[in-house]
Amino acid sequence: MLANAVELNELDEDVAAVWETILGKNATWLSKRILDFDLTVENVKAELAKSTRSIRQRAFNTILRNRTFHGGILAHGSGLIKHGEAGKGIKSRWYADTLAKRIQNIWENRGHFTFTQIDGIKLIAKNASNPKAVFFIDPPYTAGGNGKRAGKRLYKYNELDHENLFDVTKSVKGDFLMTYDNDPEVAEMAQARGFDTALVPMKNTHHAEMVELLIGKNLEWARRLLSPRVERLLF
Numbered sequence: 406m407l408a409n410a411v412e413l414n415e416l417d418e419d420v421a422a423v424w425e426t427i428l429g430k431n432a433t434w435l436s437k438r439i440l441d442f443d444l445t446v447e448n449v450k451a452e453l454a455k456s457t458r459s460i461r462q463r464a465f466n467t468i469l470r471n472r473t474f475h476g477g478i479l480a481h482g483s484g485l486i487k488h489g490e491a492g493k494g495i496k497s498r499w500y501a502d503t504l505a506k507r508i509q510n511i512w513e514n515r516g517h518f519t520f521t522q523i524d525g526i527k528l529i530a531k532n533a534s535n536p537k538a539v540f541f542i543d544p545p546y547t548a549g550g551n552g553k554r555a556g557k558r559l560y561k562y563n564e565l566d567h568e569n570l571f572d573v574t575k576s577v578k579g580d581f582l583m584t585y586d587n588d589p590e591v592a593e594m595a596q597a598r599g600f601d602t603a604l605v606p607m608k609n610t611h612h613a614e615m616v617e618l619l620i621g622k623n624l625e626w627a628r629r630l631l632s633p634r635v636e637r638l639l640f
Contacts, residue, residue: 432512549588
């Protein structure tokens with residue numbers, strides 16, 4: 406563990422169900438459910454058509470959707486993978502053994518984790534004065550005018566006051582790392598508050614290489630580490 410205590414926060418009810426299950430008494434059930442599930446298109450459709458009254462069943466359905474829907478997108482309108490990675494179809498992102506092991510590893514270290522389901526900006530403000538607190542902030546990418554607006558398509562809760570997020574983050578006494586779509590308006594908001602920025606390579610849902618914007622207090626380490634790959638993508 407690189408930190409003695411980790412607080413995870415997620416507003417989306419489906420994703421929240423996953424964390425509540427992994428950190429609760431049903432982690433082993435979830436691991437076994439993943440290992441035992443016979444992944445076919447028919448079985449996935451049948452499973453997702455069932456009622457999700459329990460938190461643990463909602464957690465399993467969320468993982469199933471994330472692993473079998475195009476790009477792992479959980480928002481309304483997403484659909485099942487057709488061709489998948491390397492033409493493997495719906496099974497191309499279903500790594501049952503790996504998923505089960507990760508769940509068990511987190512559960513075994515559950516004493517270090519806390520899960521909350523509140524507005525992320527309020528959580529940052531609550532801990533901003535703690536100089537030992539380090540934040541990783543991954544907001545929906547709905548800021549800027551580049552036309553991508555990926556957050557509206559990817560996330561259920563996509564409305565966000567981005568200026569307020571940047572203002573609250575400026576009050577953080579410790580350190581933080583924030584990720585955003587690479588957009589001039591986002592970079593301007595960061596620079597107006599004295600934040601540092603760097604570009605990092607990434608792949609979109611179509612596996613095309615592009616760049617994402619990192620925002621922090623001092624990202625010289627990121628520029629040194631990533632600049633050769635970023636330059637290749639940009640130029």
